Amino acid sequence: MFKFPKIALLLTFCLASVTVFAQSTKYPGLGRDATAMEVAAWDIDVRPDFKGLPAGSGSVAKGQDVWEAKCAQCHGIFGESNEVFSPLIGGTTAADIKSGRVANLTRADYPGRTTLMKVATVSTLWDYINRAMPWTNPKTLTTEEVYAVTGFMLNLAGIVPDDFVLSNKNIAEVQKRMPNRNGMTTAHAMWPGKEFGNANKPDTQNVICMKDCVTETKLASFLPDFARNAHGNLSEQNRTVGQQKGADTTRPEGNTGQINAAASAAANSAPNSASIGSASTAKPADSKSDNKAVLALLSKNVCMACHGMDKKIVGPGFNEIAKKYPGKVDYLSGKIKAGGSGVWGAIPMPAQNVSESDAKIIANWLANGAPK
């Protein structure tokens, strides 16, 4: 009797796996095995023992060029970063390079925690830059550029000299100089924490509550209203990959915008249905969808990472740009493609990888006042 549920469970598992198997043969011609080249394209991770690291090299000097062209606009000339992006370099000392433990991490009064203070393995730095940076154009760096720019960052942090050439041959030596190389611990159960003896015990442990359970959780802290939209609309700034959409921070929390969307759909459809066949009233509805298309372009080209609709982020708000250049379509589309600096401040805008026609559409929209 007691054994029965277990057997039932086992049977369910067996049936489930049979079903999975059956499905793959039930629809022949659907799907195929990944090719060796496809697997190789995904298999880019570089491990702490440097397994997976492609052979190659890059000099600090070349890394400085890469940095200034492709990284500095977000992370700052010295990796100190502007207010929006997290600082990468700083807070490490020559003593840390000796000890392998960043002293400032133990100081509660130290104002920041930079990447170089925290990262224990140089392979992680290499791997992250190779797979994820520059943020607006990931996986566009050559192997040499990744070596070079990683070397330049290590140079900024005083880990390697100015004339250094980082390569697959000497990277293991560099690892021995990483300021926080002894700062990584697996003495917590996330890893899975061999030190605890019980390998399966997680960091946090919930006890299943069966009676007299607390029904309401009290939040200890929350984001104040004024901070919610401080850096522009997060949903517009997300890259168009994966499931992470970002919250629409122009609305109060919890307001998904469904009601508003429905209301405006109703508002849009009313004049349309009343004006079938009438060109003059159809126009606003058309240009509204044109504006939508422009917003999609801005989003697709990750312009919103640096420009808010009506506020400065890294670069000026699109409303300000529109105000400054009414009718100047050619100037604007040229600037969008080429980037530039000095018009709005010290931070440069990198050249954008947009097609001629996309740049024209966006420029047109800006020259017309950037309507929403």
Ligand code: HEC
């Ligand atoms: C358009 C802005 C932008 C550009 C350009 C850019 N980054 Fe980043 N970088 C970011 C953002 C945003 C993050 C944080 C991403 C996240 O946490 O998902 C980041 C994170 C990083 C990190 C990891 C920081 C950490 O502690 O987790 C490294 C290292 C880094 N960038 C290096 C580079 C290098 C090298 C380049 C140039 C090749 C570059 N970035 C170009 C915006 C940018």
Ligand code: HEC
């Ligand atoms: C990495 C951040 C960043 C990204 C991404 C970015 N911009 Fe910019 N943009 C800036 C900065 C900073 C300025 C101000 C440059 C200056 O002062 O001359 C600027 C300025 C501009 C200007 C005004 C140029 C002038 O001469 O006044 C336009 C137009 C513009 N950006 C459009 C775009 C468009 C469209 C996109 C997307 C295709 C985009 N930007 C992506 C940072 C960025």
